[in-house]
Amino acid sequence: MLIRFGVENYGSIRDYQEISFVASRLKDGDGGLIERSLPGLSGLSYLRCLAVYGPNAAGKSTLLGAIRNLRELILGSYGKGPSAPLPHAPFALDRDSPKRPTRYLVEFVARGVRYRYELSHTAYAITGEDLRAYPKGKEQLWFRRGPRGVQGSTHVSVPKAALQLLNDNVPLLSFLANYQNLRSHDAIAPVHEWFRDGLVYLNRGPSGSNDFPFSGEIIDGNRGSDFARSFIREMVRSADLGISDVSVERREIGEDDRVAIARSASIPVDMVPDTMKSVVFGHRGPRGDMATFDMGRESDGTNRIFDLSGFVAVALEGGATMVVDELDASLHPTLLSALIRSFQDPDSNPNDAQLLFSAHNTRPLSDDLLRRDQVWLVDKRDGSTEVVPLTDYGPRKGEALEQGYLAGRYSAVPVVPRRFAPAREGK
Structure with a gap:
C-alpha cells in the first residue's frame, strides 16, 4: 500500500511536491477507504484511488512518470557498468536546478510493515539514500548513504568488503537485494519486492x-x-x-x-x-x-x-498500487467509471489494491465515485509544476465537483485564447 510519494527537481517539477493516500477527516462516507491500523499511525484511514487533473503540459505525466523513474532506478540499475548514466532530467528553467540532484521520497507498506525510502541522484551518481522502517511504530534507521559514505545499522549490516563492489550509480537498496549471500538480503527483500510487485506502472495509450x-x-x-x-x-x-x-x-x-x-x-x-x-x-x-x-x-x-x-x-x-497516466485514453466514460469503481468497491477489491491515475475526462467527478480528498490538481506557476489537493479549495459536501472544476473554481484548467473561440455573428 502506498501512503505518500514526493519528488523534487524532476522535469517540470522544481520544488518538492507530494501526493498522499492518507484520507482526510471529511464526512464523505466510507466508500473508497482502506481501514488499516498501522503502528505509529493510529486513527488514520487510507484511500483506494487518487485522481490527478490539470491542463495539458501542467505536469501530470511528469508527476506519475517520477514514480516510474524511481521504480526503474531500483529495479534496473543493478548490473550496469560504473560509468552508465542515470535517467536524470532536472528542472531546466533556472540556473541552479540542472546542477542539483533529483530527490524522491516514498512511504509505503510491505508485508504489513511501514517503510520510508528516500533517494537522490545526479546523472552519474547516487548522492543520497535513506531507508527507515516502523515495525512497531518507532522509527528504525536501516541505512543511510551520503557524502561520507554508507552508514549501516543493527537492522541492516553493510560489510565494508561488499561496499567495495557498490558502484556510485547503483542504489544500495538494489545492491543489497541482489546480493543473496549478504545477511541483510532477507531484511531488504520485502522493500525490493514492493517496488517490483507492489507498484504497477502503465503508460498511456494502447501498446499497439x-x-x-x-x-x-x-x-x-x-x-x-x-x-x-x-x-x-x-x-x-x-x-x-x-x-x-x-x-x-x-x-x-x-x-x-x-x-x-x-x-x-x-x-x-x-x-x-x-x-x-x-x-x-x-x-x-x-x-x-x-x-x-x-x-x-x-x-x-x-x-x-x-x-x-x-x-x-x-x-x-495482489493488492498492488497501479499507476496509470491518462487512464481515460480511448476509453468510453462509462467504462472509465466502471474501472475506477472496481478499485473503490471493497467487494471487487478485497485485497485493498490502489489506483493512482491522471485523466482529462471529468465524468468521475460527477458520478459520486470519488471523495473530495481523492482529487488532486496539477498546475504551473512561473513554469514550475505545483500539486495541491482539491480539499485546499474547501469544496462543500455535495458540491458539483465537475462543474466547479470546468468553471475554473479550483484552478488547474487551461486558459483558452480568444482566437480559439468561435466568432460571434456579425463580427
Missing part, C-alpha cells in the same frame, strides 16, 4: 499491434493466474465490443522472414524465434458464425481495454 502485450502473456499462460485470465476475458466481453473470446495464436516464421527480421532489428538471426505469437479476438456474427481478428485490426479502444485488463487483474489480485 507490434508488441506482444502483458495481457497476452497472461492469456497465453506464461504469467498470471486463472483469476487474471478469467478477469481479462470478462472485462473484454463486458465492454460490449462484440467480442466473444480472446486467445493467443502462433505461426511459424520462415527462414527468409527470420533473416529479414534480424536484419531490420540489427540482431543475430538466432535471436529471432521460430514462431510468432499474436493476440486474436473472436467475434460472433448475427448467425453464430465466428471470425478472428488480431490487435492490428481492432480499434484503439479495444486494444486499450485489453491492455488495461491484465494490469488491473494483477493489481486487484
